[in-house]
Amino acid sequence: MLLNIKNLHVSIAGKEIIRGLNFSVNKGEIHAIMGPNGTGKSTLAAAITGREGYEITKGEIIFKGQVINDWSPDKRANEGVFLSFQYPIEIPGVSMTNFMRTALNARREYKELPPIPAGEFLKKMEEKKKLVEIHSKLTNRSVNEGFSGGEKKKNEIFQMALLEPELAILDETDSGLDIDALKVVANGVNQLKSDENAFIVITHYQRLLDYIVPDFVHVMYNGRIVKSGGKGLALELEERGYDWIKDQFDD
Amino acid sequence: MSDEKKNGDFLDEVTSEEYKYGFVTDLESDQSPRGLSEDIIRFISKKKNEPDWLLEFRLKAYRHWLTLEEPDWALIHHPPIDYQDIIYFSAPKPKEKLKSLDEVDPELLDTFNKLGISLEEQKQLAGVAVDAVIDSVSVKTTFQDTLAKHDIIFCSFSEAVQNHPDLVKKYLGTVVPYTDNYFAALNSAVFSDGSFCFIPKGVRCPIELSTYFRINAANTGQFERTLLIAEEGGYVSYLEGCTAPQRDENQLHAAIVEIIVMDDAEVKYSTVQNWYPGNKEGKGGIYNFVTKRGLCKGKNSKISWTQVETGSAITWKYPSCVLLGDHSVGEFYSVAVTNNYQQADTGTKMIHLGKNTRSTIISKGISAGKSNNSYRGLVRVSKNADNARNYSQCDSLLLGDQCGAHTFPYIKTGNETSTVEHEATTSKISEDQLFYCQQRGIDMEKAIGLIVNGYAKQVLNKLPMEFAVEAKKLLEITLEGSVG
Numbered sequence A: 001m002l003l004n005i006k007n008l009h010v011s012i013a014g015k016e017i018i019r020g021l022n023f024s025v026n027k028g029e030i031h032a033i034m035g036p037n038g039t040g041k042s043t044l045a046a047a048i049t050g051r052e053g054y055e056i057t058k059g060e061i062i063f064k065g066q067v068i069n070d071w072s073p074d075k076r077a078n079e080g081v082f083l084s085f086q087y088p089i090e091i092p093g094v095s096m097t098n099f100m101r102t103a104l105n106a107r108r109e110y111k112e113l114p115p116i117p118a119g120e121f122l123k124k125m126e127e128k129k130k131l132v133e134i135h136s137k138l139t140n141r142s143v144n145e146g147f148s149g150g151e152k153k154k155n156e157i158f159q160m161a162l163l164e165p166e167l168a169i170l171d172e173t174d175s176g177l178d179i180d181a182l183k184v185v186a187n188g189v190n191q192l193k194s195d196e197n198a199f200i201v202i203t204h205y206q207r208l209l210d211y212i213v214p215d216f217v218h219v220m221y222n223g224r225i226v227k228s229g230g231k232g233l234a235l236e237l238e239e240r241g242y243d244w245i246k247d248q249f250d251d
Numbered sequence B: 001m002s003d004e005k006k007n008g009d010f011l012d013e014v015t016s017e018e019y020k021y022g023f024v025t026d027l028e029s030d031q032s033p034r035g036l037s038e039d040i041i042r043f044i045s046k047k048k049n050e051p052d053w054l055l056e057f058r059l060k061a062y063r064h065w066l067t068l069e070e071p072d073w074a075l076i077h078h079p080p081i082d083y084q085d086i087i088y089f090s091a092p093k094p095k096e097k098l099k100s101l102d103e104v105d106p107e108l109l110d111t112f113n114k115l116g117i118s119l120e121e122q123k124q125l126a127g128v129a130v131d132a133v134i135d136s137v138s139v140k141t142t143f144q145d146t147l148a149k150h151d152i153i154f155c156s157f158s159e160a161v162q163n164h165p166d167l168v169k170k171y172l173g174t175v176v177p178y179t180d181n182y183f184a185a186l187n188s189a190v191f192s193d194g195s196f197c198f199i200p201k202g203v204r205c206p207i208e209l210s211t212y213f214r215i216n217a218a219n220t221g222q223f224e225r226t227l228l229i230a231e232e233g234g235y236v237s238y239l240e241g242c243t244a245p246q247r248d249e250n251q252l253h254a255a256i257v258e259i260i261v262m263d264d265a266e267v268k269y270s271t272v273q274n275w276y277p278g279n280k281e282g283k284g285g286i287y288n289f290v291t292k293r294g295l296c297k298g299k300n301s302k303i304s305w306t307q308v309e310t311g312s313a314i315t316w317k318y319p320s321c322v323l324l325g326d327h328s329v330g331e332f333y334s335v336a337v338t339n340n341y342q343q344a345d346t347g348t349k350m351i352h353l354g355k356n357t358r359s360t361i362i363s364k365g366i367s368a369g370k371s372n373n374s375y376r377g378l379v380r381v382s383k384n385a386d387n388a389r390n391y392s393q394c395d396s397l398l399l400g401d402q403c404g405a406h407t408f409p410y411i412k413t414g415n416e417t418s419t420v421e422h423e424a425t426t427s428k429i430s431e432d433q434l435f436y437c438q439q440r441g442i443d444m445e446k447a448i449g450l451i452v453n454g455y456a457k458q459v460l461n462k463l464p465m466e467f468a469v470e471a472k473k474l475l476e477i478t479l480e481g482s483v484g
Helices: A041-051 A073-079 A097-110 A118-131 A136-140 A147-162 A177-194 A231-240 A243-251 B003-016 B038-047 B051-065 B106-114 B119-127 B145-147 B157-165 B165-171 B182-190 B431-439 B444-455 B467-480
Strands: A002-012 A016-024 A028-034 A054-063 A081-084 A091-094 A167-171 A196-201 A215-220 A224-229 B029-032 B090-092 B128-134 B138-140 B153-156 B193-199 B209-216 B225-231 B235-243 B249-253 B256-261 B267-274 B286-298 B302-309 B314-318 B319-325 B329-340 B343-352 B358-367 B372-381 B391-399 B404-413 B417-430
Touching: A002 A041, A016 A041, A016 A054, A016 A091, A016 B444, A028 A231, A028 B003, A028 B404, A041 A054, A041 A073, A041 A081, A041 A167, A041 A196, A073 A097, A073 B391, A073 B431, A081 A147, A081 A196, A091 A097, A091 B431, A091 B444, A097 A118, A097 A136, A097 B444, A118 A136, A118 A147, A136 A196, A147 A215, A167 A177, A177 B106, A215 A231, A215 A243, A224 A231, A224 A243, A231 A243, A231 B372, A243 B106, B029 B145, B038 B182, B051 B165, B051 B182, B153 B157, B157 B165, B157 B225, B157 B267, B165 B193, B165 B225, B182 B256, B182 B286, B225 B235, B225 B267, B235 B467, B256 B267, B267 B286, B267 B467, B286 B302, B286 B329, B302 B314, B302 B467, B319 B329, B319 B358, B329 B343, B329 B467, B343 B358, B358 B372, B358 B404, B358 B444, B372 B391, B391 B404, B391 B444, B404 B417, B431 B444, B444 B467
Parallel strands: A028 A196, A028 A215, A081 A167, A167 A196, B128 B209, B193 B225, B209 B235, B225 B256, B235 B267, B249 B286, B256 B286, B267 B302, B286 B314, B286 B319, B302 B329, B314 B343, B319 B343, B329 B358, B343 B372, B358 B391, B372 B404, B391 B417
Antiparallel strands: A002 A016, A002 A054, A215 A224, B029 B090, B128 B138, B153 B193
């Protein structure tokens, strides 16, 4: 099992957001997590990636057989956890090229490998750019600075392609994307998908799931997974909305 | 060397060292007794075999200094300096007159190698002429021959006094008179060496000139003087680097830099200042009280100051431009980093006297630890400076919640056609940015280095290549351990 979450409770500033969540992911799987706003989907992503301020009060996150509750975010990243941000962050004055080389070399150092030779790095970048149809000049610009909404999301997938994570979490990657950009992003994910990695796709809408076909669909509500099923569940949610879930599970 | 390699090296340094330039070289030195008096000044002047007019200049400066009080307007605090407890002259003892690098004291060469400025290598490869000043005395100037072909004079100040006395006499003290301020008066009285550079009419200096300053001996002050003249149409890019050994007591550095630029001439002056900043508890470190000023004397002349200030316990320094010639241009690009208990009060003065003069100020302050970092700047537009323009941007970046950033911009304009713009921002490294980097596998320390270098990029880009690489490393080393 790649990821196993057992009875997870997460609080932000003393307020419990995730309340006893159980969830597991195997290699080669795509899981979709859906649910209304404010049910803890992004909090789950933050807890898995180790963001400061998201306090695990109970339960365990087990990644590749190790409890990672206390690991720093960079250690988790270097072990193979990747988050495609809902709102990618701008870092003025730091070029994408420099940023990615630093990230890639941090990973290599973690694995006790020498830094990647410049030529090899540039070749790899060109290759991955094509995957998400990123224009050359974008990588010369500062990280996410002045990028359009679509470019930012493509840029997240581009970074994912370069870092080759074992577990990728896509947090509302579809929000703010037009249909063409959505196809590019989905296409990138589908090409990266293999038997050796897994994806967690967090989304409000079924739309993205037409292009990234999940093996499992989970519905989150009030900090728990309240319903799981196959692809059909997403279609049902699309048709019926979330009210019937709320009616069924409201405390 | 590729960047990755540099980054790799840097990591080792960061993990193993605090202040890597803190070694002491075991050189015999020729010192004056402690303290300051007319006798000491005569001693220095005699040691240097100076003409009478220069001794007179020193003595006048000294007598004026005696009438002055140490300034207290800067936002810095330190125990009183005992000016009688300082050794004002310390020179590495020369074996004999040196004809080639082979004759330089091997210990000294070793020091340069540790500093990464191998004179021998530089001579062959780098195309950078170096004048190295240790404990105030110029040790060796490379590239004399190359420069001589272009009639460029680049030598130690003492040599200039001996070989080009007319030039020195003509320009010394014309931009920074000894009456200018307390530390300028002190320097004028006791300066022991420094660098001199003269770019003749129409000559573009084909190589970058570099001076390396180092305080080595204990209890010494360093008082060097740089005089740089570019005649009509001349151009030079001049670099200055500074380091000092780690010592528990504070050491005083009070230098003067004067630049004179004629019609259509340009001087680019870059500094990477890495004097010992003191330890984590604020013990020791250099007091850096420096007066730097350039005079754009001619039409269309230009002076550009770029400084990266990472060292010193206290920095008190305002590289300035007097824009006298019509259409002259002054620029000031600065990154000042303070960590632990460091204090920096730095900025610039842009004095617009001529018509259509322009100035740009980009100042990036970075404070961490318990440090204090102030930008202090003056833009003055005189009555006759029609259409003068200034743009100032002062940004402050705070790391942690125990440091301070302050901005003191003074604007005085006496001409209605002038335009003066000032922008200022204060920011913190956001938690979002740090998490974004960490999520990509970059640890906290490296993430801060990355973000800070990005923040300072506008200024670092103004530095010559090799300097920029060194400056980036310095920024990261200085901020090491600033977030816990």
